[in-house]
Amino acid sequence: MKHACEVEIAAPRSRVVALFDEPANLMKWMPDLIRFEPVSGTPGHPGATSRLVYRAGRGELELMETVTARSLPDEFSGTYASKMGTTWITNRFIDNGATTRWIVETEFKGSGIMKVLSWLMGGMIRAQNLKVVHAFKAFAKSHAR
8 A cells, every 4th residue: 555645844944854853853743652762773874773662542563663765855764564564654855945845655565464454444544644744744833943
């Protein structure tokens, strides 16, 4: 399942990327993130792995992030593997002067029963991604100074 979403953020690209690239900010704009734990490599750089733990209903969902590309301020990409499947995410930041267009392209491939359920849950997955994108937009707006 592939989809993309984008938002216009009322802040210059340099500020948006600085906020996005700071691991200490993750829990400020990812509503369900409980922990971000670097595992190997330099966090945020190609080849680095980190464990991300999210609230998921009454339990938790653990993802292993592997950074695949870092050419900031233009792009940041990674893979996110869990017991449910793997997600590939590419973040692109377009400089529009006083504003920044953030484009998030996502592809999810489920494993096991999630191969079938991901097609049925596509709308929920897209809605969750939009929730996170808009949470970052609000965070960036409040820290745009």
